[in-house]
Amino acid sequence: MTETVDAPSATRIPHWIGGRRLDGGSGRSGPVYNPATGRQSGAVDFASAEEVDAAVQAAQDAYPAWRATSLAKRAELFFRIRELLHARRDEVAEILVREHGKVFSDALGEVTRGLEVVEHCCGIPTLLKGEHSEQVSTGIDVYSIRQPLGVVAGITPFNFPAMVPMWMWAPAIACGNCFVLKPSEKDPSASLWTAELLREAGLPDGVFNVVMGDRVAVDAVLEHPDIAAVSFVGSTPIARYVYEKATASGKRCQALGGAKNHMIVLPDADVDAAADAAVSAGYGSAGERCMAVSVVVAVGDVAQPLVDAIRDRIPKVRVGDGMDPSSEMGPLVTREHRDRVASYVENAPGEGATVVVDGREGVPAEGFFLNPSLLDGVTPQMKAYEDEIFGPVLGVTRVGTYEEALGLVNDSPYGNGVAIFTRDGGAARQFQFDVQAGMVGINVPIPVPVAYYSFGGWKSSLFGDLHVYGPEAIDFYTRGKVVTQRWPDPATSRVDLGFPQTR
Numbered sequence: 162m163t164e165t166v167d168a169p170s171a172t173r174i175p176h177w178i179g180g181r182r183l184d185g186g187s188g189r190s191g192p193v194y195n196p197a198t199g200r201q202s203g204a205v206d207f208a209s210a211e212e213v214d215a216a217v218q219a220a221q222d223a224y225p226a227w228r229a230t231s232l233a234k235r236a237e238l239f240f241r242i243r244e245l246l247h248a249r250r251d252e253v254a255e256i257l258v259r260e261h262g263k264v265f266s267d268a269l270g271e272v273t274r275g276l277e278v279v280e281h282c283c284g285i286p287t288l289l290k291g292e293h294s295e296q297v298s299t300g301i302d303v304y305s306i307r308q309p310l311g312v313v314a315g316i317t318p319f320n321f322p323a324m325v326p327m328w329m330w331a332p333a334i335a336c337g338n339c340f341v342l343k344p345s346e347k348d349p350s351a352s353l354w355t356a357e358l359l360r361e362a363g364l365p366d367g368v369f370n371v372v373m374g375d376r377v378a379v380d381a382v383l384e385h386p387d388i389a390a391v392s393f394v395g396s397t398p399i400a401r402y403v404y405e406k407a408t409a410s411g412k413r414c415q416a417l418g419g420a421k422n423h424m425i426v427l428p429d430a431d432v433d434a435a436a437d438a439a440v441s442a443g444y445g446s447a448g449e450r451c452m453a454v455s456v457v458v459a460v461g462d463v464a465q466p467l468v469d470a471i472r473d474r475i476p477k478v479r480v481g482d483g484m485d486p487s488s489e490m491g492p493l494v495t496r497e498h499r500d501r502v503a504s505y506v507e508n509a510p511g512e513g514a515t516v517v518v519d520g521r522e523g524v525p526a527e528g529f530f531l532n533p534s535l536l537d538g539v540t541p542q543m544k545a546y547e548d549e550i551f552g553p554v555l556g557v558t559r560v561g562t563y564e565e566a567l568g569l570v571n572d573s574p575y576g577n578g579v580a581i582f583t584r585d586g587g588a589a590r591q592f593q594f595d596v597q598a599g600m601v602g603i604n605v606p607i608p609v610p611v612a613y614y615s616f617g618g619w620k621s622s623l624f625g626d627l628h629v630y631g632p633e634a635i636d637f638y639t640r641g642k643v644v645t646q647r648w649p650d651p652a653t654s655r656v657d658l659g660f661p662q663t664r
């Protein structure tokens with residue numbers, strides 16, 4: 162939705178092109194809110210196609226010098242970026258709280274997980290090492306190298322305004338590319354903060370650019386002939402759209418979509434540990450995580466004790482403004498999103514589910530709050546099961562057997578994260594063998610891989626072949642080249658029209 166913003170006290174949030182802030186000239190902008198108060202705090206410029214082109218041009222101008230910058234200098238710069246980010250992480254965490262709504266400790270956690278990707282990129286000289294085979298034939302050697310793509314772009318969602326961009330810009334830039342970021346228009350300020358920090362660290366102007374905006378900016382990125390690759394993270398319908406449009410115009414694309422993450426609890430699991438995990442992973446960040454647990458699948462007679470244990474924990478979750486150190490869960494990102502999430506609680510009885518805890522009760526009048534909600538008896542035919550709710554609504558689905566639980570996960574159109582809680586090592590091992598999902602937790606409810614592995618789901622949770630960050634990011638942001646070399650003695654040279662032989 163495009164809105165013209167007229168809140169007089171709203172801070173203008175411009176683009177970042179060629180190493181400086183640049184006010185947008187399209188005349189279009191969108192409101193940014195503090196979700197804890199419900200009041201508008203900012204107005205973010207929406208880029209036109211011409212402004213996206215200006216960012217791509219700045220990136221192209223910076224590219225020849227950046228790709229020629231030595232690995233030693235790139236590594237040194239990444240160490241400086243790491244130090245600055247670490248020293249100033251409280252600043253960006255506060256920006257996240259004020260625009261996204263998550264609590265400060267969670268915002269710090271987001272920055273720290275993003276920082277791990279930057280730390281991994283400090284090892285870029287090692288990550289870009291190729292292979293060498295000496296004497297593949299007499300006097301002939303072969304070696305492989307990886308080279309950057311050129312100008313690459315990232316389009317990111319609202320729920321991790323600092324970390325998800327770090328998943329992209331850090332490996333892309335470390336590999337020698339120049340980057341154009343189109344962040345979420347709901348909480349864009351962390352990207353500007355990042356741009357200024359990268360400049361302070363010594364990144365040359367034009368290597369990192371930010372275009373603010375909506376669909377117009379996204380389409381301009383997808384259609385731009387000088388953008389070689391696009392990384393996207395967001396909801397599944399937009400991920401599919403981005404993947405299809407980007408690849409149709411010849412770009413490399415990885416598009417990560419939505420999720421419906423199941424947490425299976427087997428009858429032998431420790432009920433208290435499973436309930437702690439379900440509450441933490443279901444309501445942390447108000448459920449606005451692509452790896453949040455959304456449905457707990459209770460197998461056999463663990464169901465009732467588990468529902469009781471989750472219900473008993475919910476009143477202890479402290480909901481409030483994310484800057485209040487006592488808050489454990491903040492508001493949702495916008496009023497519309499809060500109302501949409503609440504509608505699943507409203508409609509649950511009509512669909513046949515039981516509302517065990519109704520989070521619509523007792524919410525503050527100001528802000529976009531919704532308290533944790535628990536639904537029991539959720540079945541696969543219900544909207545509360547089918548849809549990615551993306552809020553603090555946890556559903557419990559009761560099944561009789563492990564096979565039924567596995568079938569639920571494998572029949573889901575999504576395949577992002579999944580978890581199993583059990584004390585049976587054999588059952589857990591069988592599960593990791595059988596399950597169709599990209600990231601599996603065994604007694605770990607949110608199995609986000611560490612930075613030296615790669616992150617990504619299966620099925621409609623990821624379009625494309627390569628996952629983000631870790632080793633697969635190096636492959637995504639570079640192209641392979643294989644060199645065959647010979648330094649012959651001119652005296653032995655002769656014409657030979659035969660196909661080159663190695664023996």
Ligand code: NAD
Pocket residue numbers: 316317318319320321325343344345346374375376379380394395396397399400417418419420450451549551577618622
């Ligand atoms: P979204 O799909 O609405 O927006 C993502 C990006 O796409 C934003 O930059 C937005 O401006 C742009 N966009 C939105 N509508 C568009 C349109 N019609 N055409 C072109 N561009 C458009 O997602 P969101 O609400 O910001 O984020 C939440 C979603 O992201 C959830 O579905 C969540 O699961 C998903 N997510 C997935 C992962 C993952 O790793 N798989 C990680 C984080 C978030």
